[in-house]
Amino acid sequence: MARVAIIGAGYVGLTTAACLAHLGHEVRCSDAEPERVEKLSKGQVPIVEDGLPELVRDGLRSGRLSFGASNVWAAEGAGFVFLCVPTPQGPSGRADMSYIEDAASEIGPHLLPESIVVNKSTVPVGSTKVVERSLGRSDVDVVSNPEFLREGSAVHDFLHPDRIVIGAEDESVAIKVAGLFLRTSAPLVVTDPASAETIKYASNAFLATKVSFVNAIAALCEAVGADVRQVVLGMGSDHRIGAEFLRPGPGWGGSCFPKDTMALVRIAEDAGYDFSLLKGVIDLNEEQYQRVVSKAERLAGGSLSGRVVALWGLTFKARTDDLRASPSLEVGSRLAAKGAKVQAYDPTVNGPLPGLDVRADPYAACEGASVLVVGTEWDEFRWLDFEKVAGLMERPAVVDARNLLEPAALRRLGFSYEGIGLA
Ligand code: UDX
Ligand code: UDX
Numbered sequence: 001m002a003r004v005a006i007i008g009a010g011y012v013g014l015t016t017a018a019c020l021a022h023l024g025h026e027v028r029c030s031d032a033e034p035e036r037v038e039k040l041s042k043g044q045v046p047i048v049e050d051g052l053p054e055l056v057r058d059g060l061r062s063g064r065l066s067f068g069a070s071n072v073w074a075a076e077g078a079g080f081v082f083l084c085v086p087t088p089q090g091p092s093g094r095a096d097m098s099y100i101e102d103a104a105s106e107i108g109p110h111l112l113p114e115s116i117v118v119n120k121s122t123v124p125v126g127s128t129k130v131v132e133r134s135l136g137r138s139d140v141d142v143v144s145n146p147e148f149l150r151e152g153s154a155v156h157d158f159l160h161p162d163r164i165v166i167g168a169e170d171e172s173v174a175i176k177v178a179g180l181f182l183r184t185s186a187p188l189v190v191t192d193p194a195s196a197e198t199i200k201y202a203s204n205a206f207l208a209t210k211v212s213f214v215n216a217i218a219a220l221c222e223a224v225g226a227d228v229r230q231v232v233l234g235m236g237s238d239h240r241i242g243a244e245f246l247r248p249g250p251g252w253g254g255s256c257f258p259k260d261t262m263a264l265v266r267i268a269e270d271a272g273y274d275f276s277l278l279k280g281v282i283d284l285n286e287e288q289y290q291r292v293v294s295k296a297e298r299l300a301g302g303s304l305s306g307r308v309v310a311l312w313g314l315t316f317k318a319r320t321d322d323l324r325a326s327p328s329l330e331v332g333s334r335l336a337a338k339g340a341k342v343q344a345y346d347p348t349v350n351g352p353l354p355g356l357d358v359r360a361d362p363y364a365a366c367e368g369a370s371v372l373v374v375g376t377e378w379d380e381f382r383w384l385d386f387e388k389v390a391g392l393m394e395r396p397a398v399v400d401a402r403n404l405l406e407p408a409a410l411r412r413l414g415f416s417y418e419g420i421g422l423a
Pocket of ligand 2: 147151152204207211245246247248249250251252253254255256257316327
């Protein structure tokens with residue numbers, strides 16, 4: 001059992017804190033938002049993550065997990081300090097390290113000798129040296145331990161990781177960090193910091209590449225009259241390809257892919273390598289948003305100006321409440337830019353959003369709509385009464401940007417239907 005500090009109680013920091021407490025460690029978690037700290041101290045979890053509220057409440061009850069507003073309170077006396085504060089995309093596309101550097105400068109003087117600072121946030125290659133400088137301590141080690149948590153399954157991914165990556169100059173330090181995760185019995189990749197940091201960016205960039213690739217194949221399928229669902233089935237059966245991350249959609253989004261792909265392009269550029277492949281992946285993703293908008297325009301009769309468009313789903317993917325860099329929101333704003341009035345519904349959104357008329361239920365969003373766009377693959381959309389939907393719309397037309405619905409069933413009800421990559 002170790003004493004661990006977690007700096008930053010967001011999607012990553014809170015999951016890391018609750019799971020490490022669950023694994024038996026004594027965890028102090030700090031955050032800069034006092035109201036977030038207050039809610040968490042009462043067991044109120046401000047994000048949608050399966051299993052997280054239960055782990056937070058277990059941790060509080062056992063006394064192994066506590067929350068505070070002071071980074072120094074969390075870090076002093078800890079053997080391990082995880083940095084989980086944001087590394088947002090800066091104006092140049094490079095990761096903004098200011099939160100990381102500020103936190104490290106703040107806690108540096110208060111750390112125990114021989115304690116270990118762990119970069120959990122996604123940080124550019126070479127960041128362990130940046131943190132070492134900010135800490136100003138020669139008796140404290142800094143390691144890279146990137147996270148591979150998918151939102152919506154973060155607890156599962158933490159407790160059942162495919163691998164644990166630790167980048168350290170000194171292997172004995174890496175082994176100490178690995179000891180924290182011993183009970184997950186996951187494969188361990190111990191390497192140097194630069195390689196560990198590169199593994200994170202390369203993994204996310206590859207996943208984004210895989211999604212962009214299948215979105216391009218979907219466009220090809222439409223052009224040659226193939227069915228992308230069959231193509232993906234045939235591709236994914238090859239164990240070298242795998243079936244995961246081959247679902248066509250409106251493009252990829254979220255708080256990581258857009259930020260991390262752009263950061264990697266800049267990291268490469270700064271190192272003298274032109275990562276043209278990844279630039280192409282990013283460009284194709286922009287095109288994908290536009291393909292969805294063009295489909296909606298076509299099904300609305302050729303113009304969106306003055307038309308009502310229903311938009312089902314606003315989060316960047318289903319089973320999360322996260323709107324950050326959501327493809328659906330991007331599509332919504334492009335529809336509005338073409339003069340459409342966008343009536344939106346999402347099961348996790350119950351407040352106003354700029355440029356959207358957010359409705360309380362999916363049927364209300366369809367009132368008078370010339371076309372319905374499905375932007376997020378919420379399962380509840382599949383079971384709705386589409387006869388009722390058809391009756392509410394100005395014309396029964398749907399752009400199913402997640403290939404979530406049944407084309408034949410909808411066409412039998414008189415809908416014009418367009419999916420992604422479907423004949
Ligand atoms: C963050 C980074 O954005 C991401 O790059 C990294 O991979 C993991 O950590 P996430 O947990 O999703 O991802 O961020 P977010 O949900 O925005 O949470 C960040 C938390 O840090 C917020 O609760 C914020 O209040 C807190 N914070 C921010 C601090 O405690 N101190 C700061 O200086 C800044
Ligand atoms: C991602 C990585 O999966 C995770 O390992 C990393 O730690 C953080 O970033 P996350 O951002 O939660 O996790 O979402 P993910 O499930 O990867 O989806 C990212 C985007 O790609 C979403 O917009 C999603 O809708 C889209 N996507 C994903 C597809 O369009 N098709 C797919 O087959 C998979």
